[in-house]
Amino acid sequence: MFKISLPDGSVREVPRGSSPADVAAAIGPGLAKAALAARVDGELRDLGRPFEGDAALELVTARDEADALELARHDFAHVLAEAVQALFPGTQITFGPSTDDGFYYDFAPRDRPFTDEDLPAIEAEMRRIIAADKPLTREIWSRADLIARWLEQGESFKAEWAGELPEGEELTVYRSGSDWLDMCRGPHLASTGKLDPAAFKLTRVSGAYWRGDQANAMLSRVYGTGWLNKKQLDAHLLRLEEAAKRDHRKLGAEMDLFHLQAEAHGSVFWHPKGYKVWRELEAYMRRAIDAAGYREVKTPQIMDARQWEQSGHWGKYRENMFVIPDEVPSVEDEGALVSGKGDWMALKPMNCPAHVLIFRQGIKSYRDLPLRLYENGCCHRNEPHGALHGLMRVRQFTQDDAHIFCREDQIVAEVQDFCALADRIYKDFGFTYAIKLALRPEQRFGSDTDWDKAENELRDAVVRAGLATPEYGWEELPGEGAFYAPKLEWHLTDAIGRTWQVGTIQSDRVLPERLDAHYIGEDGEKHRPVMLHRAIFGSYERFIGILIEHYAGKLPLWLAPVQAVVATIVSDADGYASEVEANLRLAGIRVESDLRNEKINYKVREHSLQKVPHLLVVGKREAEERTVAIRILGEERQRFMPMDEAVAWLKGEALAPDLRA
């Protein structure tokens, strides 16, 4: 007999061979039905898997939502694989995990990749499998038997996978009914019928590389979203619709902020309104860096290729660089445009080398350090075309880039200061964030000793700033650093919970070495400065994209391209409206007037859709009383106040957060 202790403190004795399912049944039929899986000594297991000794047992039901969702999604993935093999014989199965909102499965199709049009049939087949309530049973196979079985079935991917698991290890296999099996660590629900057939939806298909490696075969991935019940699924689908409404590409067009077109694909055409937002951010950032002891510079857009060779970019980064011949193009109709004999130049993909060149001008003393050089640096990177995405991933972008040249003993303090600066700035925009440390990648410059030092300094600074806690999402990411330095990364969380990497600080000993930057120390000798690369917005383009989505287009007053519209009800108020407009403009408010011969309903609707924060309505009454009726975007009630008071109030409201008292 085994002693099984339950969460309420009671202990039950069960015979050998019993499983959590037996315990559930003994407690009551309700629980037996509700139980989905078991936690045995803390480990999530199948309900039907026998105990191996005395154990602490917790039964998992739909109330344990995280566990239940994970189980259901994993099962949906298996059912998906079984359905696809039933409908498309010859399709190989590979791998299919759960995701944040559902599941996917990667297949190697026999003759063609799957398309969206295949999804309804696959969904229907999945529902048949769920309705058949096939038991899912766990079996233990030897590695050799399993590989033999996969090869016999023509499952070469599965065989490859199994072949790489440790020799002699027993592998778990789950059988669905009597005929279909997949290699899997489990656990699973007791049977397919535990899934709610109305709680999933196949969402899309895509390509994906086998084992995530570009060098491998392209598989065909089917994505689904999966939940415990239809209500959850519907809520999720609604969330997706809401997210689509705040897509910055859609809002950017609707609000006339910017556009993209094929002739300059990957580069942004900023319209007047979008550029207002940009300029407001630029002004904000300049105030921040001026106060933090940075000095702004501007450096060349194009430099000789030899400079990029020396910095190391030519070797490690060339595939992302735009290269330009230093040659006048031929004006002949026949023949090549350029001879290719001229020198090569390149558009800068980064600002760092140019900042080192500024540092190198003149002799620097240890007294000059730290030297913080800031640039709104316009960079060009020839990104893989499939990577481009609205404002988030572009080929021309402007970084809020700075390089801090400092002594070894100043690094930690500088990084700490940066953490504080980033914290204040992100909070001004209403973001919460997570900090991550990206460690050395496989392809890198510099000695392991330097990498040890650099990684430790960044870690130390975050620890000292008290930010290396779960609350700040602290996490270390092996292999994710840049080729010249480890990175601290700031990942913002927006209003609907998505995360975006924007800020970074990297401590670099490689570039100062390669470009021979030095300062004279107290001892009169030459020393190598350390260079901290850092950004807070990341790029203006991406940051604006994130802001649009975060605020769903309703930018805070200080950032709104048009802060107020004065709208008339009758043309008799035109003169007064123009007066109100002039006064607001004089107070520095970005204001427009709408004197069109349209109904006030029409004007309210139009400016609301344009996300104008304040609509000042003036009719006959306001003109006579010299007041305005202010309608704030998203509010039902309006405020009435004298014009002068309204101007003063708006002026105060429109202040940037760093300028408020």
Add this chain to the structure above:
RNA sequence: GCCGCUUUAGCUCAGUCGGUAGAGCACAUCAUUCGUAAUGAUGGGGUCACAGGUUCGAAUCCUGUAAGCGGCACCA
């Protein structure tokens, strides 16, 4: 770059079997002067992404190219 899908008026989208292009919104003109999310009428607007091919005839079928979208890989 890789896989799949898409590309028709400024925007959102119809367009059947291959037979000479359609709506709503927007825009222009006219009327309307109205109190908080669409006033009405009239009108103009298209090399059906681009280049080839099949056909008596192509928005429609085929091939290629480009861009967009969803992923993968890569990344601020």
